[in-house]
Amino acid sequence: MVLSSPKAFIVDYGAGNLGSIARFIRSDLQIPATTATPLLFTPNNYDFLVIPGVGNYGLAAPKLATEQFTTAVSQFVQTGKMVLGICLGAQLLGYSSEEAKLPIRGLGLLPFNCVHLESHPIYSGKTPRTGWSTVQYDKQEYSFYFVHSFYMKASLDSDCHSTSLCIDDQVPAYMTSINANVHALQFHPEKSAQDGFSFVSRLLTKYA
Amino acid sequence: MLKRISCLLTISGGEFFKTRNFQADHIYSLSHVPFNLFDEVVIICRDNSLSDDYLRFITGISKDLRVPLTLSGRIQSKDDAKVLFDLGADRIILNSALWDFPQVIPFLAERYGKQAILGSFDLVKPPNTALVAYNWSTSEPRSTLFPESFSEIKHYLGEILLQDVDNDGRIIGPSIQKLSSFIDALDIDLPIHIGSAGLTSWDHYTSMFSLDTVDAVSVTNIHHMSIDALQSLRSSCKVNGIPIRQL
Numbered sequence: 087m088v089l090s091s092p093k094a095f096i097v098d099y100g101a102g103n104l105g106s107i108a109r110f111i112r113s114d115l116q117i118p119a120t121t122a123t124p125l126l127f128t129p130n131n132y133d134f135l136v137i138p139g140v141g142n143y144g145l146a147a148p149k150l151a152t153e154q155f156t157t158a159v160s161q162f163v164q165t166g167k168m169v170l171g172i173c174l175g176a177q178l179l180g181y182s183s184e185e186a187k188l189p190i191r192g193l194g195l196l197p198f199n200c201v202h203l204e205s206h207p208i209y210s211g212k213t214p215r216t217g218w219s220t221v222q223y224d225k226q227e228y229s230f231y232f233v234h235s236f237y238m239k240a241s242l243d244s245d246c247h248s249t250s251l252c253i254d255d256q257v258p259a260y261m262t263s264i265n266a267n268v269h270a271l272q273f274h275p276e277k278s279a280q281d282g283f284s285f286v287s288r289l290l291t292k293y294a
Numbered sequence: 295m296l297k298r299i300s301c302l303l304t305i306s307g308g309e310f311f312k313t314r315n316f317q318a319d320h321i322y323s324l325s326h327v328p329f330n331l332f333d334e335v336v337i338i339c340r341d342n343s344l345s346d347d348y349l350r351f352i353t354g355i356s357k358d359l360r361v362p363l364t365l366s367g368r369i370q371s372k373d374d375a376k377v378l379f380d381l382g383a384d385r386i387i388l389n390s391a392l393w394d395f396p397q398v399i400p401f402l403a404e405r406y407g408k409q410a411i412l413g414s415f416d417l418v419k420p421p422n423t424a425l426v427a428y429n430w431s432t433s434e435p436r437s438t439l440f441p442e443s444f445s446e447i448k449h450y451l452g453e454i455l456l457q458d459v460d461n462d463g464r465i466i467g468p469s470i471q472k473l474s475s476f477i478d479a480l481d482i483d484l485p486i487h488i489g490s491a492g493l494t495s496w497d498h499y500t501s502m503f504s505l506d507t508v509d510a511v512s513v514t515n516i517h518h519m520s521i522d523a524l525q526s527l528r529s530s531c532k533v534n535g536i537p538i539r540q541l
Contacts, residue, residue: 105382109357140384141407174407214409214452216485217295217509218333218539229296229539231333231362233384233409233452254295254537277362277384279330 092293094119094134095127097155101146101174102138110276111136114283115290124155129162133293139174143200143236144186150178151193159193168293169195169268170286176261176270177238185236195268196261197241206237208256219252221259221273224288228281230259230273238270266292296537297503298333299527300364301519302489302512306340308347312516313340313490314463317433327519329359333539336364336455336489336512338387342431343368349381356382364412370395375402379410387455389414390430393441403450412487413448414455415439417476425472428459439479453485453509461492462514468498470505477507485509496530503536 094117098104104121111119117134127135139146163169171179178192183200203213213235221228238258240249250260261270269289275282303324304313310322329335335355339348344367356363365378366387375398378386386406391398392413403411416428418435427436441447456476461469468491477486487510488502494515502511513519518527531538 103379103382103384105356105380106384110360114360140410142404145404211295212483212485212509214407214485215295216409216453217298219295232295233362235407235409274362274384277360279360282360 092117092133093131094136095132096121096136096138097124097127097150097175098122099124099139099146099149101141101149103140104138106276107136107138107172110282114276115286124150124152127155127158129158129165129167132162133167135159135162135167135169137169137171137175137178139172139178141174142185143174143177143183144188144190146174147178147183147186147190147192151191156193159195163195163268166265166267168290170289171270172276173234173272173274176272177236179268179270180238181241183236196238196247196263196270198238198261198270199241200236201239202236203234203257205239206255206257209237211255215257218278219254219257219259219273221250221252223250223260223285227253228278228285230275230278230281230285232257232259232273234272238272295509296333296539297508297531298487298510299499299524299531299538300334300336300487300510300512301327301329301332302336302338302514304338304340304490304514305348305351308345308351311340312463315459322516328521328524329355330361331521331524331541332361332513334362334364334510335359336387336487337366338489339365339367341368344374344377349377352378352381366414369398371398372401372405375406379406385410385412385452387412387414389416392444392447393436396441396443396447399447399450407452408450409452411451412453412455413451414457414489415476416457416459417472418459419472425475439476448480448482448484451484453487454480455487455489456491457489458491462490464492465494466492467494468492468502470501473502474505474507488512490514496527499527500531500534500536503531503538504534
């Protein structure tokens with residue numbers, strides 16, 4: 087493990103395959119991790135926050151982005167600690183999503199809104215967009231597994247973060263904050279075989 | 295997106311069976327199968343209920359799996375689906391439920407996202423009749439190709455899994471015309487996943503992948519599941535211009 091003595095908190099808000107994520111964090115990355123509801127997240131006790139998730143943004147956002155959790159995560163981020171959002175968990179790091187029938191706010195940690203893939207300027211494939219795609223990051227190519235119908239569309243003030251796109255269709259795969267401690271992964275690293283492990287390990291080396 | 299090569303296992307009584315026309319033939323060992331070199335693992339339950347043996351089999355596979363896992367299991371309710379998701383399923387397969395329990399599908403799509411819901415059709419072409427779906431419960435052809443409510447429930451599905459009962463376990467290759475006619479009749483642009491369809495040569499796989507409408511093709515033949523065979527299949531796809539993940 088690259089961090090000196092990290093402790094991870096995996097948020098259980100009833101939306102996701104937590105078993106796979108927990109196994110990825112604990113067994114593959116060898117980071118001790120607690121899995122619990124957002125109410126039990128205490129920023130001072132953890133070094134690494136993981137927000138997994140699959141399902142519907144409109145159902146998930148009210149369970150995750152409560153005032154208490156949003157405040158706690160904001161404090162956590164300001165101390166430079168690492169936040170990793172995966173798939174729906176990544177989309178919840180932004181401002182909002184068209185998937186929600188009502189205007190429900192996400193955590194607002196990264197400047198993007200989620201819009202349907204039908205609106206993407208280049209992607210013309212089927213939705214849900216399901217399968218593997220290649221992403222170039224830091225001069226290296228990775229193959230990742232995606233399954234989603236909405237994508238992270240950067241806001242106009244997007245100069246405060248960076249985005250990595252899929253090579254074949256230019257759909258955003260990864261966004262990070264300018265301080266590089268908030269990471270939104272549209273793909274599933276825990277389901278992307280060796281490349282998923284390599285990518286997250288690489289992100290973690292910045293915290294070594 | 296890259297096209298997917300999945301590993302499809304048909305399980306009965308907690309054991310991996312070779313099937314022929316969807317009837318269990320004989321048991322195989324899976325000890326040599328490199329699951330994480332596939333793009334996805336799909337497990338089909340051949341039994342009429344979720345047995346402890348089946349759940350034990352899934353647990354054994356999922357604990358070491360680092361690629362997506364798609365599970366079937368006679369899902370009739372939200373509770374049935376939850377069992378499979380809790381065991382590690384990334385997606386679930388609905389087959390009989392499309393016909394017998396369509397009311398549960400919108401709930402599952404809302405709870406897990408429609409991307410997590412595959413609608414499965416097993417195709418059979420009885421002599422002198424039109425192409426119809428196959429009924430797992432009775433091992434008989436149904437009277438139609440689609441359930442009555444399909445025009446409504448198809449909007450809650452994230453992918454279609456197609457299997458060809460007539461060609462399953464045989465060495466006659468795929469019936470592209472049969473599969474294509476079903477895809478045309480679907481009338482919705484969903485990802486298409488070809489399950490068991492009698493593929494026996496790399497040319498058969500290439501012919502399936504060459505269809506623009508097909509997004510994933512399953513390996514069901516145990517002899518195609520070794521490391522060497524899988525690498526050879528991926529190479530063959532690459533040579534033929536099929537966009538496939540290269541390892």
